Amino acid sequence: MERKLSQNKNFVTLITAQAISSLGDWLSIVAIITLVGLKWEATPMQMSLIILSLAMPMALLGPLSGAIADRMERKTLMIVSDVARGILILLLTLASSVWMVYIILFATGIFSSVFVPAKNGKLKELVKDENIKGAMSLTSMIDSSTKVMGPLISGILVSSFGMYNVFYIDSATFFLSAILILLLPATAKESSNNRQEGKQDSSLKTDLQEGITFIRQSSYLLYGLFLLGISLLILQLSDSQIIILLRELTNVSPDLFGYAVTSSGSGMLITGVFLSRKTEYNAYMYMCFGVLGIGTGFGVMAVLTYFNLSLSIIWVPFLALIVGISAGLVFIPFQAAVQEKTPVHMTGRVFGVINSTTTTATIIGPLAGGALATVIGIIPSFVVTSSLLIFLFFISVLFRNKVEQEDEHVTESQPGTQGAASRQIN
Structure with missing residues (x-):
């Protein structure tokens, strides 16, 4: 065992x-x-x-x-x-x-x-x-x-x-x-x-192409990376503008933004603790529901802000907690799936592509958030982005069977590579 x-x-x-x-x-x-x-x-x-x-x-x-x-x-x-x-x-x-x-x-x-x-x-x-x-x-x-x-x-x-x-x-x-x-x-x-x-005889250019090709050959990893990138883009887009959204509230606490950030981080920790105790779960469906949770959390936050609901010191951190939990459901299962499906000798290339994608999203997100809020207004921008995520959830569920059907040889790790370093000293 x-x-x-x-x-x-x-x-x-x-x-x-x-x-x-x-x-x-x-x-x-x-x-x-x-x-x-x-x-x-x-x-x-x-x-x-x-x-x-x-x-x-x-x-x-x-x-x-x-x-x-x-x-x-x-x-x-x-x-x-x-x-x-x-x-x-x-x-x-x-x-x-x-x-x-x-x-x-x-x-x-x-x-x-x-x-x-x-x-x-x-x-x-x-x-x-x-x-x-x-x-x-x-x-x-x-x-x-x-x-x-x-x-x-x-x-x-x-x-x-x-x-x-x-x-x-x-x-x-x-x-x-x-x-x-x-x-x-x-x-x-x-x-x-x-x-x-x-x-x-392989070149560094060939190695770079192999990492991208490996992801493209797996519909599971390719669509999972798409969900991750879009979710992170909208997270950064909304996170960068949430302080502007909160300014729309009357009698808002000056500490409210800090509470929201702390709640969001705590939500991701809760998801991490929950998933660390599970060894078997459907990573794709967790990601889908994570996308739904992010979209719903930001959407409800925009609607409640529009109606200027009182007790924002309660509902803003609560919704931020939901968003954090949902973000964890997107990020953690995907990374676990990548580790499971990627041979040990290709993990660097594959995670390099993933890290590049996610970091690009974190750069573009705040810039896009500022531009969108400037053009259509802060509350409409939150409603639009949350609606897109909810729509993406339904599309992802519809394509679940197609995405999960992939050739085993693409994602199957090569035998004898797992735990190789630990076996060396045991």
């Missing part, structure tokens, strides 16, 4: 390193904003470029980073990525202009784009197929919790120790993550040979 995830020491070490590294990704955000926005009095456009500097490398280099993660030892890539980011964060203490900050953050984003597919590939090596869904639920919980807790902790640290000391602390988290990854086993020879077999 397969060991439980909690008994898999290598997996525990990996997700601990991921948690520390992911926290490091977000820990310096408030310090950077404080430095650029308050000390240097940056313009609104300069502030927008801060987040864009971090996101662009993932969007542009995701597939390339994934191909590199499949060609090289993943453990080494993760360590190099963490050490490099630790050094780059230290360089922020020496930055004297906003352009230096942009360059440092862009370089940090490049190494983050390498870490993610390498981590997903390493997870595939360490965890058996029957435990993949639980493992992906746990890693998604870590990602969502660090996104919520990172800026909060950063704000506390900036207030307590000053922004430059936060950079030192943030840098230390990456070095600590690298030390933990050192404890992981290298890729077993059988898995390494599998990765390299028939690849001696």
Whole structure:
């Protein structure tokens, strides 16, 4: 019988390193904003470029980073990525202009784009197929919790120790993550040979095309990626404008936006905990109902805002919680399905394409949200986007049988690759 995830020491070490590294990704955000926005009095456009500097490398280099993660030892890539980011964060203490900050953050984003597919590939090596869904639920919980807790902790640290000391602390988290990854086993020879077999003469361009082709050949993964991309696009579109929507309410609490953000993050954590306890579920239907939940949550929020319903301190966080739970139902099952259906030697390429798609959605979403709200108004924009998601839910359910019928050879993992690294030391 397969060991439980909690008994898999290598997996525990990996997700601990991921948690520390992911926290490091977000820990310096408030310090950077404080430095650029308050000390240097940056313009609104300069502030927008801060987040864009971090996101662009993932969007542009995701597939390339994934191909590199499949060609090289993943453990080494993760360590190099963490050490490099630790050094780059230290360089922020020496930055004297906003352009230096942009360059440092862009370089940090490049190494983050390498870490993610390498981590997903390493997870595939360490965890058996029957435990993949639980493992992906746990890693998604870590990602969502660090996104919520990172800026909060950063704000506390900036207030307590000053922004430059936060950079030192943030840098230390990456070095600590690298030390933990050192404890992981290298890729077993059988898995390494599998990765390299028939690849001696292949080019990096060929590897990039293989990742895209693998997804295109699987109707399940292709449509799942479409649902994920659209859901994330509308999430970002609406999230970026929710503060504008809340301004339409009378007597609105100044803390309401913070409550909504916290509730949304908590919703994703709830979904992660729920799915981590389940080993068998229909990932596609969970994604469909997640799309429905996101659309319904934002739609009801727009309608209640239009009628200026009282007690917004209750119903806004509640609806944000529903949206967060629903978002988790889209993201987590899809990532688990990708891990199940992708051979270990292709995980980097496949997740590189996925990360590029999702990051592009996070970049386009806020820009599209601002444009749409400007053209048709904030409440109509929420109604339109929620209606599109609800319509997408019904279309997805109608095409369920067609999507789920696919050739087994496309998604079947190659034998002997799962848990290869963990078998090496057992």
